[in-house]
Amino acid sequence: MTADRSGNDWQDLAGDWQAQTVPVVDIDGIRAEVERRGRTLRRVLVGEWLLTVFAALACGGVALFGDHTFDRVMFGGLALLVVAYQVAMTRLRRHEWNPAGSDAAAMVDLELRRARTVLRYWWIGLWTCVAMVLVPLVLIAWGHSQASPEARLAALYGAVAGMILAGVPTAIYGIWSCRRARARIVRYERLQQELAGP
Numbered sequence: 530m531t532a533d534r535s536g537n538d539w540q541d542l543a544g545d546w547q548a549q550t551v552p553v554v555d556i557d558g559i560r561a562e563v564e565r566r567g568r569t570l571r572r573v574l575v576g577e578w579l580l581t582v583f584a585a586l587a588c589g590g591v592a593l594f595g596d597h598t599f600d601r602v603m604f605g606g607l608a609l610l611v612v613a614y615q616v617a618m619t620r621l622r623r624h625e626w627n628p629a630g631s632d633a634a635a636m637v638d639l640e641l642r643r644a645r646t647v648l649r650y651w652w653i654g655l656w657t658c659v660a661m662v663l664v665p666l667v668l669i670a671w672g673h674s675q676a677s678p679e680a681r682l683a684a685l686y687g688a689v690a691g692m693i694l695a696g697v698p699t700a701i702y703g704i705w706s707c708r709r710a711r712a713r714i715v716r717y718e719r720l721q722q723e724l725a726g727p
Contacts, residue, residue, distance in 0.1 A: 554633055559633055559636050559640075559720070567625075571626060574626075584608075586608075588605070589604070589608045592605030603665065610661070618650060621649065625639065633724055634721070637724060641714060641721065643713075644714045644717065647706055647707065647709075651703045651706060658696065658699070662688075662696070665688055666685075666688055
């Protein structure tokens with residue numbers, strides 16, 4: 530049995546209803562962030578490809594003009610691996626370069642995909658780097674087994690120095706990037722729920 534409400538009761542109820550705090554989704558802010566991240570992603574891809582071309586040319590130079598067959602084979606394979614890896618990473622992010630649509634839900638979905646791809650990118654990159662560190666060390670040890678101790682030591686020092694100079698900053702950047710991606714996932718999942726409504 531429902532109570533009979535007078536006009537004032539309905540007005541009070543309407544006032545209470547309208548006074549509720551409703552989260553406001555800043556669509557213009559989301560659009561600006563999506564566009565900014567799209568521009569950043571395009572710049573990152575261009576930078577990655579420039580580094581890939583540089584690395585492939587450097588490895589290719591050793592492969593073409595190296596003194597030893599072992600060095601030529603190892604660096605030739607490394608040049609191919611670097612290019613193949615970058616092709617795979619570009620394909621991983623191929624649907625995320627441009628905004629998907631102008632409505633808030635599409636933009637939030639795009640940003641969620643971008644953030645999840647960052648985590649996937651660094652996960653794949655981590656294991657690829659581990660392989661790219663271990664395999665050359667094994668190959669250096671194997672390939673220089675007949676070489677003088679000084680040559681083996683020089684190759685080992687060069688490999689370790691390269692790992693430290695490239696690996697440590699990359700690992701720090703990867704950790705920072707993954708933390709930011711996880712925070713974006715939490716934020717955009719919350720926005721997705723707000724857009725879906727109660």
